[in-house]
Amino acid sequence: MRRVLLAAVVAVFLAGCQRLDVPTVRPQTPSPGPAEIVVALAPGLELVVLGTEEALAPAANDCTTMVHRLATPTGRYQAAVLGADCTAGDAPGNGFHGYFPAPPRDAQVERAATPVGPALVFGSEYDECTNSCATGIDQVALVDVGGRMLQVIAETSPSGSQKSTERADLVALLQGLRSR
Numbered sequence: 001m002r003r004v005l006l007a008a009v010v011a012v013f014l015a016g017c018q019r020l021d022v023p024t025v026r027p028q029t030p031s032p033g034p035a036e037i038v039v040a041l042a043p044g045l046e047l048v049v050l051g052t053e054e055a056l057a058p059a060a061n062d063c064t065t066m067v068h069r070l071a072t073p074t075g076r077y078q079a080a081v082l083g084a085d086c087t088a089g090d091a092p093g094n095g096f097h098g099y100f101p102a103p104p105r106d107a108q109v110e111r112a113a114t115p116v117g118p119a120l121v122f123g124s125e126y127d128e129c130t131n132s133c134a135t136g137i138d139q140v141a142l143v144d145v146g147g148r149m150l151q152v153i154a155e156t157s158p159s160g161s162q163k164s165t166e167r168a169d170l171v172a173l174l175q176g177l178r179s180r
Contacts, residue, residue, distance in 0.1 A: 039068050042081040045116070045145055047152075048176040062086065063099040074169040076155040081148050092138065093127040097153045100124065100140055110167070112141070114174040119143045121167055126156050134158035139170045145179065 034050040041047055051072035058067050063086035070077040082101055092098035103109045107122035119141040126138045136156030143150040152174060154165035 034073055039070065039079065041068065041079055041150060042145075042148060044180050045081070045148070045150065046178050046180065047079060047173075048178060049173060062089070063101075070173075072173065074173070075165055076157075077170070077173060078151075078153045078155060080151050081145075082151055086149070091127075092124060094129060097126060097138055097155055098124060098140075100142060100151055101149055103140075103142065112171045112174065114143055114177050116145050116177045116179045117143055119171070119174055121170065123167075124153075126158065128157070128159040130159070137165070139165045139167045141170055141174055143174070143177065145177075150177075 036048060036050055037053055039047045039053050049070055049072055051070055054069045056067050056069060058064055063082050064080040068079045070079065078097055082099060086099055086101045089099055090096060103120055103122045109120050109122045112119045112121050121141045123137045124140050126136050128134050136158030138156050139154040141152045154170040156165055
């Protein structure tokens with residue numbers, strides 16, 4: 001009986017001395033942040049930003065040949081060089097953020113410096129309607145670059161979480177403009 005008792009005590013003692021399984025902590029690989037990209041807007045004109053870009057042919061091809069959609073840490077933007085014959089046309093809404101060859105008459109316009117020339121910056125009402133409508137205010141910048149009108153829009157998503165955009169974020173994005 002003593003042997004059995006001694007064997008049990010030794011077994012309990014040894015069990016207490018065993019190393020517990022310790023989970024291995026592996027160093028986390030940092031997720032890649034936004035990368036710096038160069039968006040070729042037109043011959044001799046580019047925009048350097050942190051984020052991603054998708055170039056899209058516009059649905060109505062009367063104002064531009066290409067719309068560049070940008071996703072950055074400060075929001076979503078559209079950039080396009082407008083054609084000389086572009087007119088304001090359809091009101092912004094439901095995915096179309098508009099073309100602005102010039103600021104609307106009633107817009108409160110501010111000037112902002114960019115590396116390629118002054119920008120005219122103003123707000124534009126943008127609606128999204130399905131069963132009901134929601135309204136947001138896009139921020140729009142127009143920059144005349146050698147006779148070509150560059151339009152950059154800070155997009156809102158009023159039926160989603162972004163009802164407005166910050167004008168300062170748009171002006172900061174414009175600091176990435178370069179002429180070659």
